[in-house]
Structures are given as C-alpha cells and as structure tokens.
Amino acid sequence: MRGAYAVFSKDLYSELRTRYALNALLMFVVVTLSIILFSTAGEAVSPALSAGILWVVIFFAAMSGLSRSFVSEEERGTTMTLQLWVKPSAVLIGKLAFNTLLLYLLNGLIVSAYLITMQSFKLQTPSIFWLTIVLGSFGLASASTFIAAIISKANSKGTLYPVLSFPVLLPLLMSVIDATRLSVDGAAFYEAIDDFKIMISYAVVVTTAAVILFDFVWRD
Amino acid sequence: MKTWLKILLGLWIAGVLYFGFAMPIGDIPGLGEKARIIFFHVPMSWLAVLAFLMSMIYGILYLKDRDLKYDIKSSTAAELGFLFTILATITGSIWAKFNWGSFWNWDPRETSIFVLLLIYGAYFSLRSALEVEEKRAVLSAVYSIVAFVTVPFFVFIMPRIMFSLHPGGGGSAAPILNASGKMYMDMNMRFVFYASLIGFTVFYFWLFQIRTRIGILTYLESLETEQ
Numbered sequence: 001m002r003g004a005y006a007v008f009s010k011d012l013y014s015e016l017r018t019r020y021a022l023n024a025l026l027m028f029v030v031v032t033l034s035i036i037l038f039s040t041a042g043e044a045v046s047p048a049l050s051a052g053i054l055w056v057v058i059f060f061a062a063m064s065g066l067s068r069s070f071v072s073e074e075e076r077g078t079t080m081t082l083q084l085w086v087k088p089s090a091v092l093i094g095k096l097a098f099n100t101l102l103l104y105l106l107n108g109l110i111v112s113a114y115l116i117t118m119q120s121f122k123l124q125t126p127s128i129f130w131l132t133i134v135l136g137s138f139g140l141a142s143a144s145t146f147i148a149a150i151i152s153k154a155n156s157k158g159t160l161y162p163v164l165s166f167p168v169l170l171p172l173l174m175s176v177i178d179a180t181r182l183s184v185d186g187a188a189f190y191e192a193i194d195d196f197k198i199m200i201s202y203a204v205v206v207t208t209a210a211v212i213l214f215d216f217v218w219r220d
Numbered sequence: 221m222k223t224w225l226k227i228l229l230g231l232w233i234a235g236v237l238y239f240g241f242a243m244p245i246g247d248i249p250g251l252g253e254k255a256r257i258i259f260f261h262v263p264m265s266w267l268a269v270l271a272f273l274m275s276m277i278y279g280i281l282y283l284k285d286r287d288l289k290y291d292i293k294s295s296t297a298a299e300l301g302f303l304f305t306i307l308a309t310i311t312g313s314i315w316a317k318f319n320w321g322s323f324w325n326w327d328p329r330e331t332s333i334f335v336l337l338l339i340y341g342a343y344f345s346l347r348s349a350l351e352v353e354e355k356r357a358v359l360s361a362v363y364s365i366v367a368f369v370t371v372p373f374f375v376f377i378m379p380r381i382m383f384s385l386h387p388g389g390g391g392s393a394a395p396i397l398n399a400s401g402k403m404y405m406d407m408n409m410r411f412v413f414y415a416s417l418i419g420f421t422v423f424y425f426w427l428f429q430i431r432t433r434i435g436i437l438t439y440l441e442s443l444e445t446e447q
Contacts, residue, residue: 143366146366147366150346150359150362150363151346151349153350153355153359154346154349154350154359155349155350155351156349160345160346160349163341163342163345164342164345164346164363166338166342167335167338167339167342167367167370168339168366168367168370170335170338170370170374171370171373171374174331198373202370202373205369205370206366206369206370209365209366209369210366213362213365213366216283216358216361216362217358217359217362
C-alpha cells in the first residue's frame with residue numbers, strides 16, 4: 001500500500017510541476033466543446049442527443065489524457081526503475097488512483113462547461129446524473145488505465161489506444177449514456193437502478209481482472 | 221484429417237445445404253419459412269463464440285507455460301472466429317432485412333455482434349503493432365482475457381435490460397434463445413439443425429488444424445533462417 005501511495009504522489013507531483021496533462025486537456029475540452037457548439041448553433045438539439053454528445057467528449061478526453069500514465073514511463077525510460085522499487089500491483093493501484101483523480105477533475109470541468117454552454121442539456125434528476133458521473137468515471141479510469149499499460153509496449157500508441165479501449169468500454173458507455181438520458185428526461189431515481197448495477201459490476205469486474213493480469217503486462 | 225473424412229464432410233455439408241432449404245419445417249409463429257436461417261446463422265454464431273473462447277483459453281495456457289505454439293493456436297482461433305463472426309453478421313443481417321425490414325437497426329443483438337467484430341479488429345491491430353514475438357503473445361493474450369470478461373455484459377445483461385427484437389427478446393416466440401431454455405423445433409428441423417451444427421463444427425476444427433500447422437511450420441522455418 002505504501003508503494004502504491006508513493007507511485008501516486010510521484011505522478012501527482014510531476015504533474016503539478018509540469019502541468020502538461022492538465023493544460024493540454026483543458027485546451028482539448030475547450031476545442032471539442034467549441035466544435036460542438038459551432039456545429040449545433042441554431043439547431044434544436046434533443047436532450048437525448050446532448051446526453052450522448054457529453055459522453056463522446058468525455059470518452060475522447062479520457063483517451064487523450066489517460067494513456068500518458070504508462071506511456072510517459074516508457075518514453076522517459078523509467079519503467080525499469082519502477083519495476084525494481086515497487087511491486088506490480090502497487091504500480092497499477094497508484095496509477096489507477098492518479099488517473100481516477102485526473103478523470104474526476106477533467107469530468108468536473110467538462111460537465112460544468114457543458115451545463116453552461118449547452119442550452120438543451122437541463123438536468124431534471126440531478127441525483128441520477130451525479131451518481132452516473134461518479135461511478136462512470138471510475139469504471140472509465142479503471143479500464144483505460146489497464147489498456148494504457150498494454151499499449152505503452154506497442155508501436156503507434158496514440159492511435160491504438162481508443163481502438164483497444166472502445167470495445168472494452170462499450171458496456172459501460174451504453175449504461176452511462178442511458179442513465180444520463182434518463183436524468184435529462186426527468187425519470188425517477190429507481191428507473192436508473194439497472195444502469196447503476198451495470199456500472200458497479202463493470203467497475204468491479206474490470207478492476208479485478210486488471211489487478212490479476214497486470215503482472216503479465218508489467219514484467220518483461 | 222483423413223481423406224475419407226474430408227469427402228464425408230463435403231457430402232455432409234452439401235446435404236445440410238440441400239435439406240436446409242428442402243426439408244419441410246413446422247410452423248413457428250412470427251418466423252415461418254424464414255426460420256430456415258437457423259441452419260446457417262446459429263452454427264456461425266456458435267463457432268464465433270467457440271473460437272473466441274478457444275482463443276482466450278490458449279492465451280491463458282500461453283501465460284502459464286510460455287510456449288509459443290499456444291500463441292499460434294490462440295491467434296489462429298481468433299482469425300477463424302473473425303471469419304465466422306462476419307458470416308454470422310451477414311446471415312443475421314439478411315434475415316433482419318426480411319423479418320424486420322432493414323439490414324441493420326442497432327438491435328441489442330446486432331450491437332453485441334458488432335462489438336465482437338470490434339474486439340477482434342482491436343486484437344489484430346494490437347498484434348500487428350508488437351514486433352517481439354513473446355511480447356506480442358503476452359499482451360494479446362491479456363487483451364483477449366480483458367475483452368472476454370466484458371462480453372457477458374453484452375450477451376446476458378444488455379438484451380435483458382434493453383428491448384430486443386431478436387427471437388427470444390421481449391418474450392417473442394423463439395426456437396432457441398428463449399427464457400425457458402428449451403428448444404422449440406419439430407423433429408425435421410431439429411435433425412437438420414444438429415446436422416448443420418456438427419458439420420460446421422467439424423469444418424471449423426479442420427480449418428483450425430490446417431492453419432495451426434501452417435503457423436507452426438512458418439514459425440519453425442523462421443527459427444532456422446535466424447540460426
């Protein structure tokens with residue numbers, strides 16, 4: 001556990017020092033939202049559609065930000081050092097904690113910008129929406145951290161990342177989009193229970209598989 | 221495979237093709253004669269899933285024993301699984317055109333087979349992006365396991381939550397995929413169905429054996445040229 005905390009704080013400090021990911025992601029969100037706003041200007045976007053668009057933005061923002069956790073270790077050649085100092089599971093848990101934090105920050109940013117700029121996106125049942133963001137972000141961080149570990153060893157990392165992540169993430173994306181649609185349609189809380197069950201079981205299954213399999217990915 | 225077995229298999233599948241169209245089948249409400257797609261669509265889907273499962277099991281065996289032959293078998297199963305998934309998609313899509321009125325409509329079943337195609341596609345792009353054989357074997361095995369643990373969400377959970385028009389969804393009449401887990405087919409239909417299932421499964425294993433042999437020989441040859 002101490003190893004995991006050390007990896008987490010190392011990533012946090014190096015991020016706070018350079019602010020590479022945060023700055024780039026901030027601009028990414030601004031650019032993506034501008035494209036959406038330009039292309040939908042003057043159009044009546046239905047609430048269901050705006051729920052889908054929100055998760056498209058979140059998915060691609062995660063895809064451009066989260067791969068760095070492992071790719072940067074490979075690029076800077078620090079993988080070996082980490083392998084020497086901490087247990088594989090500690091590396092995974094530390095990286096997962098950092099990516100989860102990063103994704104929560106990022107999603108907070110995306111959601112608040114989205115709520116302000118998208119006219120048709122009005123929350124009718126906020127409880128469903130916020131729980132979806134909390135559970136969905138964790139599942140997203142968990143699957144994409146593990147896929148990042150896989151692609152960091154491959155060529156053409158940037159293109160491969162969304163390609164490998166999408167099929168694995170799809171059950172999660174379908175349930176979060178469905179729950180978000182329910183929250184803007186004004187459904188009652190209990191109607192989204194099935195979606196929450198999927199999100200929770202998805203997070204549990206993927207995180208467990210990731211912890212078990214990470215040994216194989218990490219060891220050379 | 222023995223020559224007589226190959227000839228028998230050829231005759232067997234020819235027989236399945238003939239009887240699949242010619243054999244009178246009992247009436248199934250809502251499906252009628254269109255239910256004949258069962259003879260071709262269901263074996264393809266079954267083999268797609270079987271190949272995917274075999275690919276993952278050989279992947280696990282590779283992680284355990286580190287024998288590159290398992291990796292060759294794993295990728296061979298994935299290649300064949302991809303082929304059968306495409307065939308299942310095409311046969312299903314043709315049927316959908318005549319039963320639902322459009323080739324593709326994002327029904328939960330259609331979504332799940334599309335995801336299977338995506339997983340195979342991602343698996344092959346991952347393999348082509350890794351040059352070192354051992355690394356490729358390990359990472360593709362790990363990816364196929366992670367992808368496989370998410371498959372139950374599509375196959376079992378999604379169609380229950382979302383309304384599906386596929387036979388068996390929403391309580392409609394279904395010869396195979398229904399809630400009670402029984403098969404509703406008359407004797408004729410059952411006979412052709414099992415014959416088709418057996419024929420195509422043997423065909424799959426024959427293909428698997430040939431492709432594995434080619435893969436292993438190519439690998440051994442590459443070892444010799446290196447030395």
